[in-house]
Structure formats: structure tokens, C-alpha cells
Amino acid sequence: MGRPTLPVGTAGEIRVYSVRGSFKARCLVRDYDGQVRHVERTARSESKAKARLREAIRDRHQLDADAEITSETRLSEAVRIWLVDLRAEVKAGEKSPGTADLYETTARRVFEGLGELRVREVTVGRIDRFLAATATYHGPVSAKRAKTVLSGVLGLAARHDAIRTNPVRDTARIKHGEKKSAVALDLGEVYDLRVKLAADQRAHDWDLLDFVDMMLATGKRIGENSAITWDAVDLDAGTVEIKGTVIRVKGEGLRIKWKPKTRAGYRKLRLPTWAVEMLRRRQAEAVPNEWNVVFTSPTGLLRDPSNTQADLRDVFTRLGYPWVTSHVFRKTAATLLDEAGVTARKIADQLGQSQVSVTQDFYLGRKIASEDAARVLEIIGRPDAAALLHADEDHVQRDHGG
Numbered sequence: 001m002g003r004p005t006l007p008v009g010t011a012g013e014i015r016v017y018s019v020r021g022s023f024k025a026r027c028l029v030r031d032y033d034g035q036v037r038h039v040e041r042t043a044r045s046e047s048k049a050k051a052r053l054r055e056a057i058r059d060r061h062q063l064d065a066d067a068e069i070t071s072e073t074r075l076s077e078a079v080r081i082w083l084v085d086l087r088a089e090v091k092a093g094e095k096s097p098g099t100a101d102l103y104e105t106t107a108r109r110v111f112e113g114l115g116e117l118r119v120r121e122v123t124v125g126r127i128d129r130f131l132a133a134t135a136t137y138h139g140p141v142s143a144k145r146a147k148t149v150l151s152g153v154l155g156l157a158a159r160h161d162a163i164r165t166n167p168v169r170d171t172a173r174i175k176h177g178e179k180k181s182a183v184a185l186d187l188g189e190v191y192d193l194r195v196k197l198a199a200d201q202r203a204h205d206w207d208l209l210d211f212v213d214m215m216l217a218t219g220k221r222i223g224e225n226s227a228i229t230w231d232a233v234d235l236d237a238g239t240v241e242i243k244g245t246v247i248r249v250k251g252e253g254l255r256i257k258w259k260p261k262t263r264a265g266y267r268k269l270r271l272p273t274w275a276v277e278m279l280r281r282r283q284a285e286a287v288p289n290e291w292n293v294v295f296t297s298p299t300g301l302l303r304d305p306s307n308t309q310a311d312l313r314d315v316f317t318r319l320g321y322p323w324v325t326s327h328v329f330r331k332t333a334a335t336l337l338d339e340a341g342v343t344a345r346k347i348a349d350q351l352g353q354s355q356v357s358v359t360q361d362f363y364l365g366r367k368i369a370s371e372d373a374a375r376v377l378e379i380i381g382r383p384d385a386a387a388l389l390h391a392d393e394d395h396v397q398r399d400h401g402g
Helices: 046-061 075-091 097-114 124-138 140-159 187-198 201-205 209-218 222-226 273-285 305-318 326-339 344-351 358-363 371-381 385-391 393-399
Strands: 015-019 022-030 036-043 239-242 245-249 253-257 267-270
Touching: 015 046, 022 046, 036 046, 075 097, 075 140, 097 124, 097 140, 097 245, 124 140, 187 209, 187 371, 201 305, 209 222, 209 273, 209 326, 209 371, 222 245, 222 305, 222 326, 273 371, 305 326, 326 371
Parallel strands: none
Antiparallel strands: 015 022, 022 036, 239 267, 245 253
């Protein structure tokens, strides 16, 4: 098996050699153009040689934010400068570390396809052909990400007056093919799955039943569910505030990101009574943790959304629901609300989505997302509530102009 390829922007193991009374520290560095190069520094002691080499590696990738991009700059170098700006935005809390990791991965594909071109040579036609090939061999999602990276890079080049306009703006729209309809559990499946989860020992060992119930009760994303803290829960009022999400940062591990992707991410949700009862029970049994989160991992640490997704997949497959993911619970909550006549705006507020319409997005208040939502989702924890829901259906229709 060959040696693993270094990730872009990283260095390999430092080796030190004794050379005529001094020490030479040397390692391989993979630059942002994808090339692997030797970097070395010499000093009179081994420790100083290593320190100088580490400084050289650091400085190698700390480009001046005002580095000039001209029409003769290679696209790979322009991408490198853009990535420096991107990392600065992450450090300032303006971009998610996960987003930066994704764009850095995408940038490698741009290096391979267009990196040797001068900025002036990156035309609409060349970009179109590159994106078409990316869509063919890697899928439309990868092509769309590559287009986003190129738009950012060439937008920066335009601001440096290297080009007059951003050519990405005139490229063809990337086709995603026919969209699949949303998959959701029907009410009978919800009841069946909850009963099977309650009887499954592994689901209990991994603390999945309450975790799933909270997603069904709110329509939250799995990362948001993992980040709920007890100070965000008001059991007397029956509400929970969504203020963050659990993410994994490369080189740091798991942490709670308190800034949501959009302003719609911050929201307060009314809980069904059965969810409030579940939280009261958990609070009475809770073991303190340093993050004050409601749902820790089975070992008492922050709950990793990716690991939890894998645990859910394992359990659901054994219970006869291999197609169910955490996202299905969001779709299920949305479908139940839609079928009960709750407006699209209120459903979007419940799910933390901003895009329903520009007017609604900028002019409607965002306090408790929807009183109707908790009333409708009451049916999940109380099968007997179905009759109450249907008896009150006229009330919903009156509220929403039906």
C-alpha cells in the first residue's frame, strides 16, 4: 500500500539530520496547488531547526490578505488567496468550519481541472465545460459546490481588478434532474416505530428513544437536537429555544456552534405536553455534564450527529425501517403540520427555514414559532389525541382563512 496523500495545506513528519555540526529539519508540504514540496531549515540545535521549520510552514500558508491578484495570476494561486480569506471568516465566526472544510475539499477539484489557467483565461466556456464534466463524473451537487467556489474566487479576482466581471454569473444553470418527493412517516408508522424503539435494548443503551421523540416533537435537525441545553428549556412554559448545533471541527473535535446558518435558525418552539413530560423525567434523572446539554452520548460526552445517525440507521434497519433517517422526522413533522392546515410560513418557522418568501422572511415576527404546531404534534405522543385533533380541525381552518 502506498503512502497516504497529504491533505492540501498540511505538512508531513519532520525529520532532523546532523550536517557538519548543525542540524537540518526537513519535511514534505502539500501546497494549495496540490504539489508536494520539500521544505527545510537549518540551525545549531535540533530544537531550533524544528522551530524554524514550523515557522516556515506557518508562514508558507499565511498569505497576506491583501495579496494582489492580477490577470496573469494562476487560478490555483487565486484559490489559495480566497481560502485564506475563508479561514479568516471562520475564525471570526462568520462561516461554519464545516462549510470551510467542504469548500477546501472542493477547491482541490478546481485545482485539478482549471488550476494552471491564468485568471484572464478562465472564460465562461471553460467554466461551463469544467462544471459539465464535474456533474457527469461526480454528480450535480459536486458541480454546484465547484461553481460556488469558482464564483467566490473569481469574484475576489474582479474586486482586485484582475478581470472586469465574474464569468461564473453567465454560466449555464446546473440541472439537478427530477426532484424526489419528500419521504415521511405516516401516523401509523410513527406509532409503530416508537413502540418498537421502546422495546429495543440497543435503542435504550444508546439513549435513542427520547432523542427521536424530541425530533418528532419539534422537527429539529439532528445537530440542533444534540445541542439543546437545559437553560434553553422552560418546562413551565412548555418551550425550547434553538440556539446552536453540534459540529465537528477538524483538529479540535466536537463543539457547539452557537451561530446558526441563518437568522431563522434562532427560534423558540412550543412543545407538545408529552415532550414536556419526557423532559421532566430526563431532568429528574440527569447527570450533570460540562455543556449542560439534554442529550449526551452514551459515554457522557457531546453527542456526535454523524455517530448518532449511524446508530439510528443500525436500529431502524433491524426494526424494519431501513429507509428512515433523522431527516425523515423533520419531513414527518412538516407533513403532519401541512395536513392539519398550518401555514407554510409557520411550518418554515418551526423547522428553522428562512425561505418561504422575501416579504414574509423580512416582515413577519419570530417569537414562538407556532402555537398550532405543538397542538398538531400532540398526536404523536397521544394516539387518543387524533379524535381531539379532527374535532378541532375547523378551528385551524378559521385561523388560516379556510
